[in-house]
Amino acid sequence: MTMREFLQLFATPEFYAMILQLATPLVFAALAALVSNKAGVLNIGIEGAMVSAALAAALFSTLTGSAMLGVLAGVFAGILMGLFFAFCTVRLRTNHILVGIATNILAAGLSVFVVYAITGNKSDYPGIAMTPWNVPLLKDIPLIGEVFFTEVNPLVYLAIVAVFAVRFLFRRTVLGVRILAVGKNEAAAASVGISTDRVKTIALLIAGGLAGFGGAYLSLGYMSSFNTGMVAGRGFIGIAAEAIGAGNPVATALFAVLFGAVNAFSLAAQTFPSFTIPYELLNTLPYLTTTAGLVIYSVIRYRKLHPRLAKKEIKQ
Amino acid sequence: MKRLSAFVSRLCSWFKSQFTSRHLLTALIEGGRTLIAILIAYLVAFAVIGFVSDDPEMAIRWFVFGPLSSPTEFGEVLKNATPLLFAGIAACLIIKGGNFNMFTEGAFYAGGLIAALAAIYFDLSGILAIIIPLACGTLAAMLIGYIPAKLKAKYEVNEFVSSIMFNFIVMWIGVWLISNVVIDVTSGDNATAPIPDASRLRILFENTNVTTGLLIALGVAVVAYLYMFRTRFGFRLRMTGDNKAFARSVGIDVGRAGVSSQILGIGVAGLGGGLAILANYHRFNWKTLPGFGFDGFMVAIIAKNRPLLVPFAALFIGYLRSGADLMAFNTDVAQEVVQIIQGLILILVASEAFFSSAWFRGVIAKRMFRRKQLAPVGGVDDHA
Numbered sequence: 001m002t003m004r005e006f007l008q009l010f011a012t013p014e015f016y017a018m019i020l021q022l023a024t025p026l027v028f029a030a031l032a033a034l035v036s037n038k039a040g041v042l043n044i045g046i047e048g049a050m051v052s053a054a055l056a057a058a059l060f061s062t063l064t065g066s067a068m069l070g071v072l073a074g075v076f077a078g079i080l081m082g083l084f085f086a087f088c089t090v091r092l093r094t095n096h097i098l099v100g101i102a103t104n105i106l107a108a109g110l111s112v113f114v115v116y117a118i119t120g121n122k123s124d125y126p127g128i129a130m131t132p133w134n135v136p137l138l139k140d141i142p143l144i145g146e147v148f149f150t151e152v153n154p155l156v157y158l159a160i161v162a163v164f165a166v167r168f169l170f171r172r173t174v175l176g177v178r179i180l181a182v183g184k185n186e187a188a189a190a191s192v193g194i195s196t197d198r199v200k201t202i203a204l205l206i207a208g209g210l211a212g213f214g215g216a217y218l219s220l221g222y223m224s225s226f227n228t229g230m231v232a233g234r235g236f237i238g239i240a241a242e243a244i245g246a247g248n249p250v251a252t253a254l255f256a257v258l259f260g261a262v263n264a265f266s267l268a269a270q271t272f273p274s275f276t277i278p279y280e281l282l283n284t285l286p287y288l289t290t291t292a293g294l295v296i297y298s299v300i301r302y303r304k305l306h307p308r309l310a311k312k313e314i315k316q
Numbered sequence: 317m318k319r320l321s322a323f324v325s326r327l328c329s330w331f332k333s334q335f336t337s338r339h340l341l342t343a344l345i346e347g348g349r350t351l352i353a354i355l356i357a358y359l360v361a362f363a364v365i366g367f368v369s370d371d372p373e374m375a376i377r378w379f380v381f382g383p384l385s386s387p388t389e390f391g392e393v394l395k396n397a398t399p400l401l402f403a404g405i406a407a408c409l410i411i412k413g414g415n416f417n418m419f420t421e422g423a424f425y426a427g428g429l430i431a432a433l434a435a436i437y438f439d440l441s442g443i444l445a446i447i448i449p450l451a452c453g454t455l456a457a458m459l460i461g462y463i464p465a466k467l468k469a470k471y472e473v474n475e476f477v478s479s480i481m482f483n484f485i486v487m488w489i490g491v492w493l494i495s496n497v498v499i500d501v502t503s504g505d506n507a508t509a510p511i512p513d514a515s516r517l518r519i520l521f522e523n524t525n526v527t528t529g530l531l532i533a534l535g536v537a538v539v540a541y542l543y544m545f546r547t548r549f550g551f552r553l554r555m556t557g558d559n560k561a562f563a564r565s566v567g568i569d570v571g572r573a574g575v576s577s578q579i580l581g582i583g584v585a586g587l588g589g590g591l592a593i594l595a596n597y598h599r600f601n602w603k604t605l606p607g608f609g610f611d612g613f614m615v616a617i618i619a620k621n622r623p624l625l626v627p628f629a630a631l632f633i634g635y636l637r638s639g640a641d642l643m644a645f646n647t648d649v650a651q652e653v654v655q656i657i658q659g660l661i662l663i664l665v666a667s668e669a670f671f672s673s674a675w676f677r678g679v680i681a682k683r684m685f686r687r688k689q690l691a692p693v694g695g696v697d698d699h700a
Contacts, residue, residue, distance in 0.1 A: 088667065092663065092668070092669050092670050094667040094670075095666055097476065098613070098617060098662060098666040101614070102666075103659070105610060105655050105662070106660070109654070110652070113650050113656070116650035236480045239477050240474075243474055278492055278496055284485045287481040287482075287488075288481075288485060290481050291482065294473055294478055295467055295471065295473055298467070298472055298473040302471045
């Protein structure tokens, strides 16, 4: 691939539209991770919540004939998974990570099981895609209009709204502050009369709902069917984006978009005939960048926390 | 002779300490708890089967009794249990060291792929044809697994997320290798060349697929037990996992302990991957992650992180798997029902509140040891 073709890739509005598409589920996943992390829970079950939401959305969209109801069902499924996670961690007091692993095993198994029970095949279930929006007037703006206002799934806008909604939640609402308090110091929060169990549960339900939007977007927005394995670690990438974003919703979303961009690049590069890198290796790109981002962030944090140690190392 | 008698007396006192009433009671309680968890999971699974199947009775019969119906079927149980045993031991080592490194999953893949490649391209003979590929697979897995482990110890990079990313990276590189570089076109599939006969493991029992890999797995379980509970390294590892701050303050290098526990666990997983390939596959053709990494954590939790209990937990999960396979083959229920059972068991067994030992002790104490229990209850002197 010549340099010019490479640059051409970045000049097309389709590429940026693709970034938007691929970043949306990651943004939802990252926000879900953020909300649960603020409540002091490392929520690995996001991946599983997204899987079950994607399936529920596809199922109910064909059942009711309406993509909107499908999305609602997906969100509901996400919230249910959040409730399950909350019940296991808060009521049964099980280790968060183990519950997360169990949730993911359950969701992966259950989704294949349900698809097989209904259709007799194990790989996919058709859904009704949401109709994308064309925003009048704004869509006529060159480039920006093409990327942001032409044929854009409503959930993309919702993702942007959700970022600021989460920001608002933690800055301006009582519930948000309570979640922060519980996450920072559970005993202290309990001592001033906050019901920590309830706050944690609510945070996990919100996280489940956000993950539900992400899953529903995957099966009804990004594609128009549920495929097993379609979530492909996006929940985990969201968790990584949250870790790098250091608890700031906007920064978290930006890192999610960055990972979405890498994903878009790896997909777009596959369609270039002159591009010689095999697609299998391109597929590793999103995971490689996520790891790299996580490592860079951790190193910077480490240097900040241990300034003296870091200096000594540099001298050596 | 003197050493022998000393050994015997030590053995006796060990048994005595293991089976004093208090230990026995705890063991019974924990065992009962696991059984109840399994029972609940089974009931849920039966309900699900009853819901989706046209002939639930038949499905459940295959599921529960199928694996025990013939020696061949029981051989399948053992075959399924072998990689789970490795994965369980790997998870034991990692969890006991206080980490959640999921690279065991990628280690199975990498170990299997490298072992297959070594077997094919080195073309050795005799016992070396088995040992060298396995060693290569194990070492390769350990080398890759060192990265997330070291990053965690040094910079506190969340090992869970980074190791999952590594899993995907290893998998895609592996898929690239078997579909471009080491592909054998005559296979009609994206797979390596056939593994030479010299490298294939011997079948232990006739008419089954049980190989010598099972014996190696049991050996690994014993070695892991000895390492974790009978050496100073194992003690450091457990101490670090139990209470990192305390371990650091008594002078244990917690970073090294954490890394070594993860590396060893990943090595065991890599060995398991290599053995799985040499035992049951003609070519390496995995196009997705095998899933043993996550299963290993479940096996370890069911076994309460005790290496010597891992074989039993692995056997149980292997039995579940073969039952589900038989059910899927013979009836209209998909074998994924097993994942529902596994998820539920994992949560219930790992839960601290669900029928906890404290809860059980309370009940048993009320029933059986009422007189004993009454005296100290409410005594302020307890804390003095």
